[in-house]
Amino acid sequence: MSLGNELRTVLRGTVLEAGDAGFEAARRPWNLAIEQPVLAVVEAAGADDVAALVRRARLAGLTITTQPSGHGASGDSEGTILLRTGRLDELSVDPAARTVRVGAGVPWGRVLEAAGPHGLTGLAGSSPVVTVTGYTLGGGLSWFGRRHGFASSSVRAFEVVDATGAQARVTAESDPDLFWALRGGGGDLAIVTAIEFDLHPAPELYGGRMLWPADRARAVLDAYREVTASAPDELTAWFELLQFPGAAPLVAVDSTFLGAGGDGEALLRPLEKVDGRISDSRGPLPVAELASITAEPTDPGPGRSRSELLTGLTDEVADVLLDRPIAPLLSVQVRHLGGALARPSDSAAGHLDEPFALHMFGIPGEDGGAAVAARQREIADALIPHTTGRKPFTLLAPGERAAQAFTPDALDRLRALKRHRDPRGTFRGNFPLLSGM
Structure with missing residues (x-):
């Protein structure tokens, strides 16, 4: 009996293997530049399906890679069963308690649509189609992280399937070690089927994008440094x-402010003084329209990214970023961190001492992405005196390792938990904890 037919005997959801119609599409990650040579794809019908799959994989000595939507895939999935949890799509908001419960397949856009009418928000990032679960397991760098910390710090409970196939509710009281690890430690220790987390007040939200031609980049960066030097959380x-592609280079500043528009506008005044603005979309912003600021693609496509953490935005850093065009890259982004992200947290995500994150993105060409990778490497190498080598887990790229995201103590603790909780290696996260040892 083939693996697919064997799995169909114990699962209610869809099972696809090589040769089945739809298998090639089902195994593709969000980033189409990444190959995933998996044995089979399982689309679970519910948490019971997930538990049944884990029990069968454990008995057969097989490994499961879980991807709700395919975001964050690293390509480290060869020979695994790819589990899709998109059908776990429950969503329930409790406005009085300021909490929400979401299934593993729920994207951030749905959460914001449900929470916004109550004057609440979750700690979403820039994309509405990234799932809450995958994002939160990686820590989750939010628009509102400076005010409220990593998205993982707002979690109250996880519902999981462990490496034996048992279902459990994980809280700080019921299983403090696993609760600590799942808040930013990745998907290598358990399969999360649902999350309950705190929502945060957002009765007023202001934000948008200011855009200039690239010849104003240095003036914009100077004003940006002035704004961020004294920015409230x-x-x-x-x-x-x-x-x-095919357009003149541009420079932008994207912003959000948790408060009244007049206050947000005043804080961004130094940027308004930079002349030559092409457009300015800032204004009162419904929570559900948060993704409109950057308008990131909502369909899969190929890409190559690289991120670094910056110790500051010195003149030397500015020279590296501005002295040459960024082509063939599509974007080079500097994110202001600090605030609550810099404060200690009792989670695997920890905190970030670095005040800025650099994120570089390009679309691979006919050379398979070699030119994009070379330009990213050139910028990163020039910035070595101003970077720390650590990378936020949620911004890791294919070819990088989980070890780069954690402090040595946190990494040791996570690896000990992996060996204890999953000794047979039934789970393989996008960035395995034991990789490179």
């Missing part, structure tokens, strides 16, 4: 160099 601003 409620304000988040991202500086971005853009080079869209």
